Amino acid sequence: MISFIIRRIFQAIAICVVISAISFFMLFLNTDPALMLLPPETEMADIATFKNQMGLDRPVLIQYKDFLSRVVFHGDFGQSFVYQTPAFQLIMERFPATLQLALAAIIFINLIAIPVGVISAVKRGSLIDNIATFFALMGQAMPLYWLGIMLIIIFGVWLRWLPISGNESIFHLILPAITLGSWILPINMRLIRSGMLDVLNQDYIRTARAKGLPEWRVLSKHAFRNAVIPLVTVTGMQISVLLGGAVVTETIFAWPGMGQLALDSIYVGDYPVVQALVVVFAFFIVAGNLAADIVAGFIDPRIRIN
Amino acid sequence: MIKSIFSQILNKPVLSSVNIRILKRLWQLRLGILGALLITSLVITALFTPWIAPSDPYTQDITQRLLPPSWMQNGSSDHFLGTDHLGRDILSRIMYGTRISLIVGLSAVVLQLTIGVGLGVLAGYYRGRVDSIISFAVDTMLSFPYILLALTLVAVLGASLQNIIIVLGITGWPVYTRVTRIETIKLNEYEFIFAAHSLAYSSWRIITRHILPNMLPTLLVLSTVEVARCIIRESLLSFLGLGIQPPTPSWGIMLAEGRDYMLMQWWLAAFPGMAIFIAALGINLLGDAIRDLTDPHLRKD
Numbered sequence: 001m002i003s004f005i006i007r008r009i010f011q012a013i014a015i016c017v018v019i020s021a022i023s024f025f026m027l028f029l030n031t032d033p034a035l036m037l038l039p040p041e042t043e044m045a046d047i048a049t050f051k052n053q054m055g056l057d058r059p060v061l062i063q064y065k066d067f068l069s070r071v072v073f074h075g076d077f078g079q080s081f082v083y084q085t086p087a088f089q090l091i092m093e094r095f096p097a098t099l100q101l102a103l104a105a106i107i108f109i110n111l112i113a114i115p116v117g118v119i120s121a122v123k124r125g126s127l128i129d130n131i132a133t134f135f136a137l138m139g140q141a142m143p144l145y146w147l148g149i150m151l152i153i154i155f156g157v158w159l160r161w162l163p164i165s166g167n168e169s170i171f172h173l174i175l176p177a178i179t180l181g182s183w184i185l186p187i188n189m190r191l192i193r194s195g196m197l198d199v200l201n202q203d204y205i206r207t208a209r210a211k212g213l214p215e216w217r218v219l220s221k222h223a224f225r226n227a228v229i230p231l232v233t234v235t236g237m238q239i240s241v242l243l244g245g246a247v248v249t250e251t252i253f254a255w256p257g258m259g260q261l262a263l264d265s266i267y268v269g270d271y272p273v274v275q276a277l278v279v280v281f282a283f284f285i286v287a288g289n290l291a292a293d294i295v296a297g298f299i300d301p302r303i304r305i306n
Numbered sequence: 307m308i309k310s311i312f313s314q315i316l317n318k319p320v321l322s323s324v325n326i327r328i329l330k331r332l333w334q335l336r337l338g339i340l341g342a343l344l345i346t347s348l349v350i351t352a353l354f355t356p357w358i359a360p361s362d363p364y365t366q367d368i369t370q371r372l373l374p375p376s377w378m379q380n381g382s383s384d385h386f387l388g389t390d391h392l393g394r395d396i397l398s399r400i401m402y403g404t405r406i407s408l409i410v411g412l413s414a415v416v417l418q419l420t421i422g423v424g425l426g427v428l429a430g431y432y433r434g435r436v437d438s439i440i441s442f443a444v445d446t447m448l449s450f451p452y453i454l455l456a457l458t459l460v461a462v463l464g465a466s467l468q469n470i471i472i473v474l475g476i477t478g479w480p481v482y483t484r485v486t487r488i489e490t491i492k493l494n495e496y497e498f499i500f501a502a503h504s505l506a507y508s509s510w511r512i513i514t515r516h517i518l519p520n521m522l523p524t525l526l527v528l529s530t531v532e533v534a535r536c537i538i539r540e541s542l543l544s545f546l547g548l549g550i551q552p553p554t555p556s557w558g559i560m561l562a563e564g565r566d567y568m569l570m571q572w573w574l575a576a577f578p579g580m581a582i583f584i585a586a587l588g589i590n591l592l593g594d595a596i597r598d599l600t601d602p603h604l605r606k607d
Contacts, residue, residue, distance in 0.1 A: 137591070142583055143541065146561060146582060243451055244451060244452050266548065
């Protein structure tokens, strides 16, 4: 188990390094990175000075080495030239809002996915099962930015039940959390349903019933505990979906998190912030996958061997 | 003679056991059939748009701006789904948008297939170091914050139809690589591949004649689903302003323009989004049905 964890950690670090390299070299794809890193109205002479100062006139690989060591040892991604503050600090200021939104979405997803998934499996083929399947199909095809706009139109404009932008109160969290969660909800619901169906066919369930245990105990103690395992690991892997969805959701609902910062920075070409965000997002995604793998490895010994 | 054939058919009971079986099968496939119908109608719309669209998607008419759909009060019968902020007919723009979406979806998937299947077969066929490198590349790509990567690439390369296709293509291949790698490894263990090896066929021949054809059903399912994803992703990029540029009638752009008017004129945003939804739903339903038909083991439940 230890060797499995160590192997996975090394792999995760390698992935982070490669992603930082790609986010670094992406700027060299089209034009001179100095032009992208500086505001467009900069004079030619200033550009040359900047290049010299930043070492942009040196070989690319040496520049990358410097970038990497600055990032790793000092957490320094350079200055945002819109806010004139360190890019990393800017991201950390926005982090709590995104975390809040993501947690609210995860809670929303599981509050619905778990009970509905369990009921659909236990009462397979019932009306509830069919309705749930129908909504899962719809949900998987629903573009979340459209859902966000329609929620705003219906609950914000027509019914006037909920606020539609900003993050002043807990009510401001409801619509964005539903929007962000709607993409994952059907997936988790199906996962719970198929997990429960698998488990309910196992011998130990029959044994538990044969012992005369009440049905709710069979379901909660024996079936559900095993059916919920895949959900734990999948949630780790869904971090990438949540972060990606946050970019869109935060933009629609003017939620001041990392996603909104990402899009704003891309619009104005604040590349130090974009680079930093790519690396930070990748770090979260890799960490989520790693956690999911390790948890899965603990639960299911077969995964460790790989 | 024809008469006799007809009488033969008519004399048969309509609901013979064979017919009942066919009807049952059709009922099982009802969602797939619905998906196929939706997709067919989209493709037909895309092909014949210039002849069936009620008006030109670019013609502006300020006197007719922000008209509601025709069934609402103040709606005009000339504009079934109403008009946008520049007085353009929304239905026509959605119909022309079908073309953009399908062009982007299909071309991006072709690009993804080329890269993804190529790498997947290499990894699965040669194993060893090639496999490690390619698998690492797949893991890295899948750990990338996808939307950020796509948005940044488009921002760096410049937003145009061609660049959107390239960006969707070079970011979407890892799924194919994963699947084809495993399929290739599985296929490599069959006797017919072993026989091909012992006949000293070249690797190229084994891959193109024996491995790839056997993966076609899987790739077909995967590609249909990926077309839907690419359509959604294109509209997302366009919605965020880093995709296809106005005034091209892309569903994402229409949605973005509609967002500015969502407080009063909901139809600007509602209908283009519905088009994206229907396209994605149709492709998903069709993909599920193809999977059920080609590989019953993968059936959901």
